[in-house]
Structure formats: structure tokens, C-alpha cells
Amino acid sequence: MMKGEVKMNVEKSPEKESLSWLPALVTIGIVLMGASWAVLGYFKYGFWVNNGPGGGFFPVLAGVGAAVLGTYELLFSPVRARAVGTRSLWPAAAMAITVASIPLVGMVLAMALFIVLWILVIERKAWYKAVLTGVGAGVAIYLVFALWLKVPFPQGFFLEMMQ
Incomplete structure (x- = not known):
């Protein structure tokens, strides 16, 4: 410590410490929901029906997109979210x-x-x-x-x- 500096005690918020795992959990939830949308869209509603997009076309695209982006966020994102x-x-x-x-x-x-x-x-x-x-x-x-x-x-x- 240099001359003239004041040492301060900073207490961490228990709320922030207890929720520090939340961003990763939410991201995992997004990946799982995206995967389930894709599976349901493809198998239940039909991705391609009668030479055209079926009812599951958009859920498959959105689900795959959410799962891929969520996986990227979880594994490779340089930005780490703070506790909420x-x-x-x-x-x-x-x-x-x-x-x-x-x-x-x-x-x-x-x-x-x-x-x-x-x-x-x-x-x-x-x-x-x-x-x-x-x-x-x-x-x-x-x-x-x-x-x-x-x-x-x-x-x-x-x-x-x-x-």
C-alpha cells in the first residue's frame, strides 16, 4: 500500500454470490429448449410436408439456432455475465x-x-x-x-x- 492510500473493506452481497451460477444455468436451459423445439418440430409437426415447409419448419430452424448459439455462449463466449x-x-x-x-x-x-x-x-x-x-x-x-x-x-x- 502506498502512502496516502486508504484501505477499504468491501463486503460482497450474499444475493450476488448465491446467484453467480444463474447465467450458465439459463444458457443450458436455452440449449435444452432449443433442442426440444427442433426435435418436436421435426418429428411431431413435420419439417417438410407435401413439397413445402410444414408446421415444424420454423420451430426446427429456431430450435437449432437457439441450441447452437447457446452452446457457443456456454463454451466460447469471452464475455462472462455477472451475477444477477x-x-x-x-x-x-x-x-x-x-x-x-x-x-x-x-x-x-x-x-x-x-x-x-x-x-x-x-x-x-x-x-x-x-x-x-x-x-x-x-x-x-x-x-x-x-x-x-x-x-x-x-x-x-x-x-x-x-x-
Whole structure:
């Protein structure tokens, strides 16, 4: 220590120390989800059907891309993420809840509800803006993917019971 320097004791945050493993765990989750999208898209929905792209075409491409980029991030990325706080887990938790609700309410409704709740809880915007945005996004997703592209979205337990 040089003359005139002050020695400071710096305490590490227990929250940051306890979550230091989280970036690697999230990256592994991305690789696994990407691989499962690719497998389901290829085998369940069909990658190439009747001389054209099938319902699994985009899930296979997106899944392979996510798995490859996640693997690269895990193994070769020179940037190491710092530990994050628990508030940073909210997006992952929200998406996990959304994905878990798909078998009950269906893909389109789950995504619309995710958007509404995100705008209300995280963005703290007015309820009517959240509802209009969520309904608009749900309608757009349905029109583009279900009607125009004929992508077979999961309907969910409740919609299947109504039919």
C-alpha cells in the first residue's frame, strides 16, 4: 500500500454470490429448449410436408439456432455475465408460467395473457392499454400463424372441451 492510500473493506452481497451460477444455468436451459423445439418440430409437426415447409419448419430452424448459439455462449463466449439479482429472474419466470399454461389455455391465449400481464405488472401501464395490446397481439398471432400460415398451435384443454 502506498502512502496516502486508504484501505477499504468491501463486503460482497450474499444475493450476488448465491446467484453467480444463474447465467450458465439459463444458457443450458436455452440449449435444452432449443433442442426440444427442433426435435418436436421435426418429428411431431413435420419439417417438410407435401413439397413445402410444414408446421415444424420454423420451430426446427429456431430450435437449432437457439441450441447452437447457446452452446457457443456456454463454451466460447469471452464475455462472462455477472451475477444477477432476483428481479432479473422475472422474465424467465413469466415465460415459464406462460409455457406451463399452454396445455390449459392454448398457445394464442397464453401469449396474449403474457403480454397483458407483462404490461400491467412490469411496465405498469394502464389496464386498457395492456388489454388492447394483448388482444391485438393475440388476434395478429392467430391471423398470421393459424389462418394464413396454417401452423397447428396447441389449442389447450379448455378450448378442446368447448369444441
